[in-house]
Amino acid sequence: MPPTENRPRAKPHLPLFILPFCLAGCSGSQSALSPAGEEASSIYLLLIVTTCGAAVIWCLVTALLVYAGRSRRHVYSAGAGQKLILWGGAILPTSILCLLLGYALWLMPATRPWLTNNETSGFRIEATGEQYWWRFAYRDAENGISFDTANELRLPVGERIRFALRASDVIHSFWIPSLGGKMDMIPGRTNFFSLEATRPGIYRAPCAEFCGTSHALMAFTVVVMEKEPFREWMERQTNLLRPRETEGARLFARHGCAACHTIRGTQARGRIGPDLTDIGARQTIAAGTLANTAENIARFIRAPHAVKPGVKMPAFPMIPQAELTALAAYLKGLQ
Amino acid sequence: MSIFPREIESLWTLFTAPVVWAFHFLACYVGMALYCARRPAGLDHDMLRLGLGAVTAIALAAIVVSAWLAWRQWGFGTDDPPHDDATRKDRRLFQGFATLLLSGLSFIAVIFTALPLLFIEGCFP
Numbered sequence: 001m002p003p004t005e006n007r008p009r010a011k012p013h014l015p016l017f018i019l020p021f022c023l024a025g026c027s028g029s030q031s032a033l034s035p036a037g038e039e040a041s042s043i044y045l046l047l048i049v050t051t052c053g054a055a056v057i058w059c060l061v062t063a064l065l066v067y068a069g070r071s072r073r074h075v076y077s078a079g080a081g082q083k084l085i086l087w088g089g090a091i092l093p094t095s096i097l098c099l100l101l102g103y104a105l106w107l108m109p110a111t112r113p114w115l116t117n118n119e120t121s122g123f124r125i126e127a128t129g130e131q132y133w134w135r136f137a138y139r140d141a142e143n144g145i146s147f148d149t150a151n152e153l154r155l156p157v158g159e160r161i162r163f164a165l166r167a168s169d170v171i172h173s174f175w176i177p178s179l180g181g182k183m184d185m186i187p188g189r190t191n192f193f194s195l196e197a198t199r200p201g202i203y204r205a206p207c208a209e210f211c212g213t214s215h216a217l218m219a220f221t222v223v224v225m226e227k228e229p230f231r232e233w234m235e236r237q238t239n240l241l242r243p244r245e246t247e248g249a250r251l252f253a254r255h256g257c258a259a260c261h262t263i264r265g266t267q268a269r270g271r272i273g274p275d276l277t278d279i280g281a282r283q284t285i286a287a288g289t290l291a292n293t294a295e296n297i298a299r300f301i302r303a304p305h306a307v308k309p310g311v312k313m314p315a316f317p318m319i320p321q322a323e324l325t326a327l328a329a330y331l332k333g334l335q
Numbered sequence: 336m337s338i339f340p341r342e343i344e345s346l347w348t349l350f351t352a353p354v355v356w357a358f359h360f361l362a363c364y365v366g367m368a369l370y371c372a373r374r375p376a377g378l379d380h381d382m383l384r385l386g387l388g389a390v391t392a393i394a395l396a397a398i399v400v401s402a403w404l405a406w407r408q409w410g411f412g413t414d415d416p417p418h419d420d421a422t423r424k425d426r427r428l429f430q431g432f433a434t435l436l437l438s439g440l441s442f443i444a445v446i447f448t449a450l451p452l453l454f455i456e457g458c459f460p
């Protein structure tokens with residue numbers, strides 16, 4: 001007897017009790033199954049309708065199969081068989097597909113551009129995908145709103161917000177699963193889009209089009225706020241200026257960070273990397289990659305590529321540790 | 336002279352419906368794309384929709400005519416498929432039946448192509 005036969009076989013037990021816990025993945029901050037926006041709700045409804053419809057059809061077909069395979073059958077005429085094929089195999093599926101197509105087309109916001117285009121001016125957010133982060137520009141010419149931020153989007157609840165989507169290098173895709181569907185960001189093109197959030201909360205939005213080595217580390221946070229706090233936040237952002245003569249600001253300038261980053265009010269006016277004016281207040285740093293702590297900021301500055309391969313920010317191994325700590329504390333303090 | 340070709344046995348009808356489908360598809364997509372790229376002043380979006388609706392009606396009518404010719408070639412359904420004998424009659428019936436099915440497919444395809452016209456209210460901004 002070969003020795004292996006003696007070994008008790010490892011039984012691949014599926015711990016069934018784990019399965020219900022998988023349902024936890026259906027709620028949360030990045031789920032199309034717990035919608036917090038108009039568009040996401042209609043996508044969710046479409047999903048429910050198609051899933052239930054498919055389940056009913058599956059049951060019917062299976063029942064028919066069981067019926068056809070029963071032991072005591074009787075023979076149908078060729079004509080009856082052909083009728084069954086004509087109605088059950090051609091006319092019925094065609095009509096169902098027609099209804100589904102009509103329903104899905106009717107749901108598409110892109111077919112009703114008045115949602116986004118009834119006025120050409122007014123408030124809008126210009127979002128640009130960059131390898132591997134997000135640039136957001138809040139613009140409202142009439143009300144004098146014009147400020148930039150990065151990697152964290154703030155939206156008011158219950159208001160339709162218009163977006164202009166662009167890309168600076170390769171194709172990215174803008175997708176906030178909890179709020180709505182996807183729209184690609186294509187270099188050399190502006191795509192228009194709109195969203196209406198219905199529930200305040202904090203959501204996560206991943207880049208939904210492969211864009212390079214750190215594509216999986218390119219996400220942004222969406223903070224949906226009540227209208228009043230949102231107005232106040234915009235007000236504050238519009239007038240936000242950081243003091244220019246602090247130790248942190250000096251370090252920031254001295255190590256060349258200002259060539260790529262803006263901190264409004266200081267001499268840092270670079271446009272290559274993310275705006276850092278309110279970096280300390282964001283949920284995460286490096287486009288959803290690390291928790292926002294002073295230690296992580298220091299770690300990222302020291303060796304960005306170790307956190308995000310292929311990143312467009314150079315490493316700073318030469319900054320003395322004490323200065324790095326001070327720099328990170330300064331940035332974390334920009335709230 | 337009748338408007339329908341006297342010749343019953345013809346390969347031409349086999350192509351008619353898919354070709355109509357192809358031209359209808361091009362008319363809808365190229366027409367809408369050109370309109371949205373140029374936005375000509377004299378033509379508004381609803382007029383284009385109506386125009387393409389008319390093109391759709393014509394395409395469907397052409398497909399119905401081709402289906403009727405196929406039905407005639409198939410002997411108005413007097414004989415059942417599969418028409419697989421090596422005879423001239425079966426060849427004619429087989430071809431007629433295949434043409435009829437293709438016409439059905441093209442008819443549905445034209446409807447599916449045109450369906451967005453019911454919903455699209457304008458060009459993308």
Ligand SMILES: [Cu+2]
Nearest residue numbers: 172207211218
């Ligand atoms: Cu990306």
